Every structure is written in structure tokens, then in C-alpha cells.
Amino acid sequence: MKGTAMKTGFVWHEIYMWHSTGRHAGVYQPGLTIQPGVPFEEAETKRRFKNLLEVSGLGEQLQPIKALALTEQQLLAVHTPAYLEQLQQLSDGPGGLVCANTPVGHGSYEIAALAAGGVVAAVDAVLQGTVRNAYALVRPPGHHAEPDQGMGFCLLANAALAARHALDQHGLTRIAIVDWDVHHGNGAQRIFWDDPRVLTVSIHQDGNYPAHTGHAHELGGGAGTGYNLNVPLPAGCGEGAYLAAFDTLILPALRAYRPQLIIVPCGFDAGAYDPLGRMMLHSDSYRAMTQRLMDLADHCCDGRLVLCHEGGYEPNTVPYMGLAVMETLSGQRTAIVDPNLADMRGITGQALQPHQQQWITHLQHVLHSPLFEEGLRT
Numbered sequence: 230m231k232g233t234a235m236k237t238g239f240v241w242h243e244i245y246m247w248h249s250t251g252r253h254a255g256v257y258q259p260g261l262t263i264q265p266g267v268p269f270e271e272a273e274t275k276r277r278f279k280n281l282l283e284v285s286g287l288g289e290q291l292q293p294i295k296a297l298a299l300t301e302q303q304l305l306a307v308h309t310p311a312y313l314e315q316l317q318q319l320s321d322g323p324g325g326l327v328c329a330n331t332p333v334g335h336g337s338y339e340i341a342a343l344a345a346g347g348v349v350a351a352v353d354a355v356l357q358g359t360v361r362n363a364y365a366l367v368r369p370p371g372h373h374a375e376p377d378q379g380m381g382f383c384l385l386a387n388a389a390l391a392a393r394h395a396l397d398q399h400g401l402t403r404i405a406i407v408d409w410d411v412h413h414g415n416g417a418q419r420i421f422w423d424d425p426r427v428l429t430v431s432i433h434q435d436g437n438y439p440a441h442t443g444h445a446h447e448l449g450g451g452a453g454t455g456y457n458l459n460v461p462l463p464a465g466c467g468e469g470a471y472l473a474a475f476d477t478l479i480l481p482a483l484r485a486y487r488p489q490l491i492i493v494p495c496g497f498d499a500g501a502y503d504p505l506g507r508m509m510l511h512s513d514s515y516r517a518m519t520q521r522l523m524d525l526a527d528h529c530c531d532g533r534l535v536l537c538h539e540g541g542y543e544p545n546t547v548p549y550m551g552l553a554v555m556e557t558l559s560g561q562r563t564a565i566v567d568p569n570l571a572d573m574r575g576i577t578g579q580a581l582q583p584h585q586q587q588w589i590t591h592l593q594h595v596l597h598s599p600l601f602e603e604g605l606r607t
């Protein structure tokens with residue numbers, strides 16, 4: 230285990246906030262029947278998270294990590310030339326859409342390349358041992374981006390590009406991606422579908438977005454069979470169901486896999502007030518999930534843990550859930566009290582419900598890969 234004197238790394242660049250998502254009303258393009266409004270994916274939630282870090286005093290305790298934009302050659306490790314060309318053309322002009330709900334602004338290509346580069350830089354810092362662990366507060370998000378298309382507000386596959394970098398440049402052979410955004414991590418699933426060197430895990434709201442992926446029976450293919458684990462949970466899950474899923478499904482699989490690095494696409498849209506999810510987590514839930522992964526990383530890979538920012542669209546609560554994660558990663562509790570916590574914890578149904586327990590038991594049977602069975606025996 231690394232010394233606690235080592236700091237938590239932090240990636241941030243103001244220009245991440247300049248990626249323009251226009252005047253969508255939520256996820257909808259404005260028009261004759263839809264008044265122009267504020268898009269769900271915009272800068273404010275992330276900026277408020279960064280601001281709270283500064284106000285809390287924790288910001289100055291973090292080790293800044295400098296992002297470098299990924300080159301086209303690096304992006305081609307995951308994405309197709311045709312998609313990168315489409316993205317570059319839209320970005321060079323006034324912008325447009327790469328799919329119905331995914332706007333590209335002028336310059337978004339360069340900003341997205343710097344966001345992916347931020348996650349890569351965080352991975353470099355953790356693997357080189359210059360920081361204890363790291364959080365990349367980047368934008369635009371990445372976990373829905375597939376090799377040949379952007380989708381779900383995501384342009385480039387930030388976490389997958391960082392995992393590919395760790396395979397190719399650092400020679401790792403076992404990387405775990407643990408995606409706790411409320412939506413399915415379809416990008417990494419597709420990119421590493423047949424690659425056992427990356428265990429892709431996604432815990433998400435069943436049938437949310439994308440509606441047709443993220444089922445438990447999607448276990449990977451070829452040599453990668455058994456190395457893609459989906460944990461789709463029914464809407465309405467609180468902390469009890471999430472921690473039960475961690476303790477009985479996710480952590481045993483990770484213990485069996487023994488990753489050399491864990492990357493977490495970290496969405497705060499499983500928070501109770503999020504407009505794009507129907508789960509009920511709060512800041513202490515994110516604290517608990519972070520601590521579980523830190524304990525596991527300490528046990529199996531010298532604490533190597535990198536989180537990268539994904540979804541989370543409720544501006545008043547995301548900063549406090551984010552601060553809770555940063556306090557946990559850095560081992561430093563600030564004086565800030567989450568004003569939302571009492572109300573969110575008080576929502577009926579936070580504890581594990583019988584139908585949720587039944588579903589998690591069912592998932593244990595579906596996720597029957599040799600890897601997972603081995604994990605359950607440990």
C-alpha cells in the first residue's frame with residue numbers, strides 16, 4: 230500500500246467548460262414546438278463541483294495533473310477514421326449533431342481530445358507513482374462513445390482510450406473499468422467486447438440509456454467471454470441495493486480478476502435528484518462505493534485507481550457527491566456538510582428491498598462466467 234503522504238491527482242482545464250452544447254431543451258433540439266432552453270449536459274454542474282472543491286480547501290491539497298490533447302494517431306487506437314473525420318468537420322465549422330442528442334460545438338474536437346488526454350494523463354500519473362490515485366474532471370463525457378459514433382452527449386471514449394493507452398504504452402494485461410454512471414457503459418463494452426485484458430463492469434439503471442444494451446446476458450465474446458459484466462438494476466434503487474450489488478456481484482468479480490489498474494467512469498446521475506436517472510444515491514453512497522474500490526485497489530494493485538467524470542445533471546447535489554468522492558480518495562475530510570444529505574437519506578426505500586435482493590440473486594446466476602464463479606468462491 231502506498232504511503233498516505235502521496236496526494237490525489239486532479240485533472241481540470243477551463244476549456245473543458247467551453248465545449249458548447251447549444252440551446253437544447255434538456256435533450257431536445259429546440260424548434261417550433263420546443264422552446265430553446267438549457268441542455269442537461271452543460272458546464273455548470275462540473276464548474277460547481279470544481280468551485281466547491283476550492284471553497285472547501287481540498288482543491289489546494291490535490292496534485293494538479295496537466296492534460297495533453299491526444300493525437301489523431303492515439304484516437305485511432307479506439308475510433309474509426311471516418312468518425313474522427315465527421316467530428317473534426319463539424320467542429321471546424323459552426324458545429325452540429327453527431328446523433329440526435331449529442332451536440333458538437335465549434336472546437337469541440339480539440340476540447341474532447343484534451344478531455345481524453347486528461348484521463349490518459351491521470352492514468353500515467355497513477356502508474357508512474359507520482360500520485361496516490363486521481364480524478365479527471367473532464368468534459369465532454371465519454372462512456373457512451375463507440376468506435377464509429379458519438380452518442381449520449383459523448384464524443385470520444387475517454388476511459389476506453391486511457392485503458393488502451395495503459396495496455397499499449399505501459400504493458401498492463403489486466404485492467405478493470407467499473408462504470409457507475411446511471412446509464413450503461415456501452416462504449417467500453419463494445420470496444421473491449423472480445424478482449425480479456427479489460428474487464429468491463431457497468432452498474433446502471435435497467436433499460437434507461439441506451440435502452441437496448443446493458444443486459445446481464447451480454448457477457449463478452451470470443452476470448453473476452455466472461456469479461457463483460459452488466460449489473461442492470463431496477464429503477465428506484467437506493468444505497469442498500471447499490472452496496473449489495475457491489476458486495477455480492479462486483480467486488481467478488483474484481484477480486485477474482487486481480488486488476489493492475491481500475492478506471493471508474495464516474496457519473497453522479499444515480500443521485501436521487503438527477504433528471505436523467507431514477508435512482509436514489511447521495512453523497513455518503515458515493516463515499517461508500519469509492520472506499521470499497523480503494524480498499525480493493527489497495528489489496529490487488531497498490532491502490533491504482535483513476536476516476537473520470539461522466540454524467541450527473543443536478544447542479545445543487547452533484548458538487549457535494551463529487552466532494553465526498555474527493556474526500557475519500559484523498560483521505561481528508563473537510564468541514565463542508567452536504568446540505569442535501571439528510572433529505573436524500575430520508576427517502577423511503579433507501580435500504581435494500583426484497584424485490585431488489587431477489588433481482589441481485591438472479592444476477593448472480595446469470596453472471597456465471599468462470600471468472601465470476603471463481604470470485605464467488607473467494
Ligand code: ZN
Nearest residue numbers: 410412498540
Ligand atoms: Zn449517465
